[in-house]
Amino acid sequence: MRGLQGKTAVVTGASRGIGRAIALRLAAEGCKVVVNYHRNAEAAEAVVDAIRSQKGEAIAIQADVSDAQQAQRLIKESLQAFGRVDILVNNAGTTRDTLLVMMKEADWDHVINTNLKSCYNVTRAVLRSMMKQRYGRIINITSVSGITGQAGQTNYAASKAGMIGFTKSLAKEVGSRNITVNAVAPGFIPTDLTADLPQDLKDALLKLTALGRPGTAEEVAGVVAFLASDDAAYITGQVIVVDGGLVM
Numbered sequence: 001m002r003g004l005q006g007k008t009a010v011v012t013g014a015s016r017g018i019g020r021a022i023a024l025r026l027a028a029e030g031c032k033v034v035v036n037y038h039r040n041a042e043a044a045e046a047v048v049d050a051i052r053s054q055k056g057e058a059i060a061i062q063a064d065v066s067d068a069q070q071a072q073r074l075i076k077e078s079l080q081a082f083g084r085v086d087i088l089v090n091n092a093g094t095t096r097d098t099l100l101v102m103m104k105e106a107d108w109d110h111v112i113n114t115n116l117k118s119c120y121n122v123t124r125a126v127l128r129s130m131m132k133q134r135y136g137r138i139i140n141i142t143s144v145s146g147i148t149g150q151a152g153q154t155n156y157a158a159s160k161a162g163m164i165g166f167t168k169s170l171a172k173e174v175g176s177r178n179i180t181v182n183a184v185a186p187g188f189i190p191t192d193l194t195a196d197l198p199q200d201l202k203d204a205l206l207k208l209t210a211l212g213r214p215g216t217a218e219e220v221a222g223v224v225a226f227l228a229s230d231d232a233a234y235i236t237g238q239v240i241v242v243d244g245g246l247v248m
């Protein structure tokens with residue numbers, strides 16, 4: 001095995017989409033998983049049930065990770081449940097797409113707080129325990145939008161570009177404590193998040209994708225599991241693009 005057996009992972013936004021696939025994949029490789037969610041308790045419990053049905057260990061914890069106190073509670077309850085946190089996947093994310101000229105302050109704040117401030121909130125809450133145990137794997141789910149920009153997504157692209165700067169800076173801060181910090185940048189993955197994208201934008205994205213098809217949440221999860229594993233022990237501060245050749 002590649003070092004994931006018995007490790008504890010917290011996956012934010014794991015009730016649906018990519019986070020769900022990450023939780024299932026890490027559990028399949030032997031991790032105990034905290035399935036964080038915001039509003040969808042039923043979906044989160046279904047992920048926990050799916051893991052338990054495969055003889056895995058998981059619990060669901062409700063917390064709005066854009067809120068610092070709730071993020072602290074998420075980590076406190078995770079530590080109470082499993083004793084330690086080895087892997088943190090900052091996956092929770094949202095969009096409120098519109099051109100900047102129309103964008104309300106609330107749309108800006110909501111996306112920045114959910115996608116970027118949440119990384120500060122949850123990582124800050126867990127970091128001391130990772131430093132103490134001299135082990136940690138932090139994986140931030142960014143986006144190709146944060147690399148190339150995307151019209152209609154100034155808030156989203158800024159949050160995702162911010163996550164890349166956060167990833168590289170923190171990697172430099174905590175490398176000496178055997179904590180790696182990496183980012184995964186998916187391209188177009190059909191989930192609830194992308195369901196409302198205009199069809200002409202979806203078509204245009206697929207046209208530019210070398211592999212000629214959208215990706216799957218499972219394909220993103222596989223790369224996250226790799227970064228969490230011992231096989232990636234010497235990789236830190238990197239952004240791994242999982243986009244079928246959309247950005248190159």
Ligand code: NAP
Nearest residue numbers: 013015016017018038039040064065092093143189191193
């Ligand atoms: P999704 O299907 O919409 O799922 C979003 C997840 O985040 C849900 O589990 C949701 O929980 C959770 N969440 C939202 N706000 C939260 C909050 N404040 N606190 C805690 N959890 C919260 O989205 P997805 O497509 O899987 O996206 C997952 C990540 O991948 C995001 O960071 C997104 O930006 C990134 N990404 C996605 C794509 C894509 O094409 N899909 C591409 C690039 C990057 P509830 O179910 O409880 O609401």
